[in-house]
Structure formats: C-alpha cells, structure tokens
Amino acid sequence: MKTKTLVFGASLNPERYSNTAIHKLRANNYEVAAFGLRSGEVSGVIIETELLSHDTIDTITLYMNPKRQEAYYKYLLDLNPNRVVFNPGTENQEFYNLLKNNNIDYEVACTLVLLSTKQYGFNKKNPV
Numbered sequence: 001m002k003t004k005t006l007v008f009g010a011s012l013n014p015e016r017y018s019n020t021a022i023h024k025l026r027a028n029n030y031e032v033a034a035f036g037l038r039s040g041e042v043s044g045v046i047i048e049t050e051l052l053s054h055d056t057i058d059t060i061t062l063y064m065n066p067k068r069q070e071a072y073y074k075y076l077l078d079l080n081p082n083r084v085v086f087n088p089g090t091e092n093q094e095f096y097n098l099l100k101n102n103n104i105d106y107e108v109a110c111t112l113v114l115l116s117t118k119q120y121g122f123n124k125k126n127p128v
Contacts, residue, residue, distance in 0.1 A: 002058040002082055003031055008072070009063030009090075010034035010047045017087065017112060018063035024115045033057070051075050061085040061111045066092035077102050085111055 005025055010018045018034075019042055025032045026043040033054060036047040051072075057079045062069065069076075069092055076084070077098060083105040086092065091108055099106045114120040 002056050004054065004056045005030050005032050005059045005061060006054065006057050006079070006081070007032060007034040007045075007063065008060050008076070009068075010036035010042065010045075011063070012036070012038055012040040012042060012047065016063070021061060021063070021087075021111045021115075024112060028115055028120070030120075031056075054079055057081045059083050059085060061087060062090040063087055065089060066095070069095055073098055077104070080104070083107065085109055085114070087111055 007018055007022050007025070010022060013019055018036070022032055022034060022042045022045050026045065032045045034042065034045050034047045035051065037049065038047065039049045040047050058081060060076060060079065060081045062084060069090070073095065081104060084099055086106060086108045087110055096106055111120065
C-alpha cells in the first residue's frame with residue numbers, strides 16, 4: 001500500500017514552505033521522504049540529494065518551479081504516485097498533461113492549507 005509523501009524541492013531553511021510542510025506532515029503522522037539540493041535533516045526526515053527509488057509514494061508535493069521540474073519529469077512519473085500536489089508557484093500545464101497521460105491525479109493546492117483544514121488525506125484511489 002502506498003502511504004508516503006515525497007516533499008520534492010525540500011529545503012533546510014526554516015523560512016521555506018517546503019520545510020514547514022515536512023514539519024506539519026510529520027506532526028500529522030504522515031510518513032515523509034524528501035528530496036532537495038542540499039542534504040540534511042528536518043523533523044527527523046533526511047533530505048536526500050540523490051534520486052532514490054521509492055515504491056510506497058502516495059503523494060508528491062512539489063516545491064520546485066516549473067523550469068526546474070522538467071529535468072525530473074521521468075523520475076517523478078516512474079515513482080507512479082497516486083497524486084501530485086502543485087503548491088503555489090509550481091503550477092505547470094506541461095507536467096499536468098504528462099501526469100494525465102500516465103493516469104496520475106494532480107491538484108493545484110497548498111499542502112499547508114490542506115493539512116490545516118484536514119483535507120490532505122491520501123488519494124481516493126488508495127485510502128488509508
């Protein structure tokens with residue numbers, strides 16, 4: 001069963017939304033993996049700088065601008081998540097189309113708002 005969230009574009013900087021998202025996800029008892037440009041640890045989650053294989057990713061929450069996303073399309077599609085959340089500033093029609101063509105749901109939303117309003121949950125295709 002897919003139960004993990006991948007924070008993609010994670011930052012060690014506590015002023016970045018990706019950093020806050022890791023803290024909030026962990027505080028809400030979600031299992032979290034993270035990828036970023038600098039390795040380190042946030043709320044007990046190691047930020048990886050290498051593209052690791054994961055087979056339990058339910059949700060990818062993006063914190064990377066559209067131009068930088070392009071280099072990671074194949075990797076993110078190969079993870080075969082149930083959904084991708086496009087946080088503010090990450091909106092990307094080209095990637096929406098790729099996801100749709102690969103039967104992967106996506107939503108344009110803010111992970112922090114979804115968590116604070118108890119709407120984050122896991123994808124309907126794979127409820128926990």
